[in-house]
Amino acid sequence: MVFRSPFPDVEIPDVSLHQLLFGDIADRADRVALIDGMSGASLTYGQLAGAIDRMAAALAARGIGKGDVVGILSPNTPYYAVVFHGILRAGATATTINALYTPDEVAHQLHDAGAKMLFTVSVLLPNAAPGAAKAGVTDVVVLDGAEGYPSLGELLANDHPVPEVSINPAEDIAVLPYSSGTTALPKGVMLTHRNLVANLVQCGPILSDVGPHTRILAVLPFFHIYGMQVLMNNGLYIGGVVVTLPKFELPEFLRVIAEHKTDRVYIAPPVAVALAKHPIVDKYDLSAMKMLFSGAAPLDEDLADAVKKRIGCKIAQGYGMTEMSPVSHAIPDGREDISIGTVGVIIPNLECRLVDPATGEDVGVGERGELWCKGPNIMKGYLNNAEATAATIDDDGWLHTGDVAVIDADGVVSIVDRVKELIKYKGYQVPPAELEAVLLTHAEIADAAVIGVRDADGEEVPKAFVVRQADSSLDADAVMAFVAAHVAPHKKVRVVEFIEAIPKSAAGKILRKDLRAREQA
Known part of the structure; x- marks a missing residue:
């Protein structure tokens, strides 16, 4: 049974x-597009479009064009948009890198993506430089300047012609963010121009209250598809103002809402905990905030109600995946009758099915099934990974999300379980296989497996089950410290249990269900 919006x-x-975002900005050239929440510096739409052209010209002069990939490793600033859209304007592909990545993780993504160039900032240079070197990327630009590296200002101060590039929206890859999908290691998600354009337009009827008057607080990182599309690109698409913050610190977050009167704030669930419980919230005037929208992980309904009562704003949530550019479901503006605990309705132009994972048969209203989606926002595939692509998108074009959902008679969808193994820690993807690979490099670990468990705050965290080598006296703190030295902070193992053997199937696959059963025993 196929469900529609x-x-x-x-x-x-x-x-x-x-073309969608800047094809005709004459009527808003003098309006502010982006504001740096830390400094107050701003760019108008005209200045932004001009800087993007200069960036594209500079890239073309450096030999960057169609088929090339350029990395961005930076926190949110207005100039992130300049670099990002300059890359696309030059006909190249942007691969956005997690600002928390270690040198090895940076190197892996740059190498896997085939990047020829990297943009970063000075504070991230200790990870960016060795990562780029390991990946063989020698052209590194430091946006705010650093000795021995070209700066953004130097690149923009050029008089090269803006390249004339012919884009095939349905085929040409605009961005290459990395996602773990349903399982395994991070993979490059090939999103075409059409994928991104489609999702912005598809979300129009859902986000009916936004427009040139909208002021969006952008603290969710632009390297993540949520921040990239829902905050940065959608903010520019509607002609609004996007106020950037480089990271989440509660006092700064609250100050920016109060001072810049951001009326639409997008968060991941951990921010809601602070808004509901922290006493400092009462010290700021948050009356400008009309909508708090949560995504990236499930938002608890009781928590949402607590925030709503304390601040007095509307709250909604949505659902999506990097592989869907990313939005597939959301609670529409004005639909306060829809429970905050749901992910709302299907967006236009998207078809959905619910399929019983055990039988492969479609299920109907009120029944649990794995959510499958098909539409113009679905990725082209995983970069250089036909096997993973085929495991995610079937021959008929249905993307298998790995999440179990229920749809009611009104077309409202709730995510109720997960088929996939991926851990979601504070909205960030943590693939168990990646942590297991790190654990197995330790000389005193014979075998290991990782699952997600709930901590005292209800947050899903990585737990490692470890089999020690004979005669090893390895303890939990040493295991956690070892992993922490090799991965980004959000991927750290936070609980360790030593066991005699990792349960596995006859084919050698880790039986995570057995490990989860130990947790519930």
Whole structure:
């Protein structure tokens, strides 16, 4: 049974992302597009478009064009948008890198993506430089300047011609973010210009209250598809103001809402905990905030109600995946009758099915099934990984999300379980296989497996089951410290249990269900 949006399909223009966002900005050239929440510095739409052209010209002069990949390793600033859209304007592909990545993780993504160039900032240079070197990337630009590296200002101060590039929106890859998908190690998600354009247009009927008057607080990172599309690109698409913050620190977060009167704030669930419980919240005037929208991980309904009562704003949540550019479901603006505990309705132009994982048969209203989706926002595939692509998107074009959902008679969807193994820690993806690979490099670990467990705050955290080598006296603290030295902070193992053997199937696959059963015993 195929489920569709309660909204009619929308027309998706056959244009590049740059054409959609900047094709005609004459009426808003003098309006502010981006504000640096830390300094107050701003860019108008005209200045932004001009800087993007200069960036594209500089890249073309350095030999960057169609088929090339350029990395961005930076926190949120207004100039992230300049670099990001300059890369696309030049016809190249942007691969956005987690700002918390270690040198090895940076190197892996740059190498896997085939990047020729990297943009970063001075504070991240200790990880960016060795990562780029290991990946063989010698062209590194430090946006705010560093000795021995070109700066953003130097690149923009050029008089090269803006390249004339022909984009095939349906085929040309605009961005290459990395996602673990349903399992395994991070993979490059090939999102075309059409994928990104489609999802912005598809979300239009859902986000009906936004427009040029909207002021968006962008603290969710632009390297993540949520921040990239829902905050940065959608903010520019609607002609609003995007106020950037480089990281989440509660006092600064609250100050920016109060001072810049951001009326639409996008978060991941851990921020909601602070808004509901921290006493400092009462010291700031948050009356400008009209909508708090949560995504990236499930938002507890009781927690959402607590925030709503304390602040007095509307709260909604949505669902999506990097592989879906990313939004597939959301609670529409004005639909306060829909429970905050749901992910709302299907967006236009998207078809969904619920399929019993055991039988492969479709299920109907009120029944649990794995959520499958098909539409113009579905990725082209995983970079250089036909096997993983085929395991995620079937021959009929259905993307298997790995999440179990229920749809009610009104078309409202709830995510109720997960088929996939991926751990979601504070909205960040943590693939167990990646942590297991790190653990197995320790000389005193014979075998290991990782699952997600709930901590005292209800947050899903990585737990490692470890089999010691004979005669080893390895303890939990040593295991956690070892992993922490090799991965980004959000991937750290936070609980360790030593066991005699890792349960595995006859084929050697880790039986995570058996490990989860130990937790519930």
